[in-house]
Amino acid sequence: MILKDIFRVLSAKIRLEDSFRNEPYGAYNIQEKDWDKEVKRILFCVTATHQVIEHFHKEKYDLLIQHHPFVVSGIPLFIFHTALDCCADGHNDMWSEALGVKNAVHFDKNMGRVGEIDPISFEDLKAKCMGLIEGKEILGYTYTNGEPVKSVAICSGLGGIDWEAAEASGAECYVTGQLLYPDHGKFKHIIELGHTHTEFIGVRLIRKLLEGSDVQVDGASLDIDYYGEEVCEGRDRGSYEWGNDWGTAIEKFITICDAGWMGRGKTKEWGFHLFECDAEGFVSKKKPITTIYAPTKTEARILAEETADELGYEIIEPIDEEEEIVRV
Numbered sequence: 001m002i003l004k005d006i007f008r009v010l011s012a013k014i015r016l017e018d019s020f021r022n023e024p025y026g027a028y029n030i031q032e033k034d035w036d037k038e039v040k041r042i043l044f045c046v047t048a049t050h051q052v053i054e055h056f057h058k059e060k061y062d063l064l065i066q067h068h069p070f071v072v073s074g075i076p077l078f079i080f081h082t083a084l085d086c087c088a089d090g091h092n093d094m095w096s097e098a099l100g101v102k103n104a105v106h107f108d109k110n111m112g113r114v115g116e117i118d119p120i121s122f123e124d125l126k127a128k129c130m131g132l133i134e135g136k137e138i139l140g141y142t143y144t145n146g147e148p149v150k151s152v153a154i155c156s157g158l159g160g161i162d163w164e165a166a167e168a169s170g171a172e173c174y175v176t177g178q179l180l181y182p183d184h185g186k187f188k189h190i191i192e193l194g195h196t197h198t199e200f201i202g203v204r205l206i207r208k209l210l211e212g213s214d215v216q217v218d219g220a221s222l223d224i225d226y227y228g229e230e231v232c233e234g235r236d237r238g239s240y241e242w243g244n245d246w247g248t249a250i251e252k253f254i255t256i257c258d259a260g261w262m263g264r265g266k267t268k269e270w271g272f273h274l275f276e277c278d279a280e281g282f283v284s285k286k287k288p289i290t291t292i293y294a295p296t297k298t299e300a301r302i303l304a305e306e307t308a309d310e311l312g313y314e315i316i317e318p319i320d321e322e323e324e325i326v327r328v
Ligand SMILES: [Zn+2]
Pocket: 068, 156, 157, 158, 195, 199
């Protein structure tokens, strides 16, 4: 199957209009000019870590579909990010279906899902979640005396940024990949699955959409595909820290985003992160990420551009390939 046809099939379902185009992280990118390139094997990953890229080259894949919007130079790449989270049958739909959420509705724009479930004990719900992520450890907290769970809000990935809307939905339990704070707010139960754990299931949709074609779709293994600390295993909620170990092929890079996304919750400020990779290409906790804030998006951008020039960082933002998308 040629690249153009693969994109056509995938983008009909994982649609540009489902992505958060106005957010810097809402990327929907295509990095490959050769639309007639023959593709036989696709590798899907959540985050293109150093090991994922190594695996891609070693196994001679033709196309990388990366969930997260990180630029990786020199390889054919599709990024769907928030479109894959939010489209029909995307991550959030898959999770709601798996957990038996009835009449699931969005709790914020086209993000997340919320609805009732058949009453289930917290322990059983937690076990159900673990079964869906190949038995990986997860974090779960319950703040009742054994009350069953009757409703669930679900948000794949960094659901901590959509905390307020999830809370306002009135759900008893929040199931998400990654939280920002130790607080449980109005929720009676919290299940934190690990960021990648909620998103690696995206490979199932890609595979399903290309079923019957001659294209093989593999998922990168969770041993090499990770984002941040995943589950903050053994970590005391009181000393919760927001950590990030984004794997990327770029050595020094900047991302511009609103402060809510950056972990400052309710403020309206903008800012950017400076990331610096270690010798192996990873942002390491040994080299802490610097975060700089500005009152507006424009000011954040000006500051980011100045900093990038001065210190030799590359600014990462969605590549605007809309023209290409239209052409296909
Ligand atoms: Zn994510």
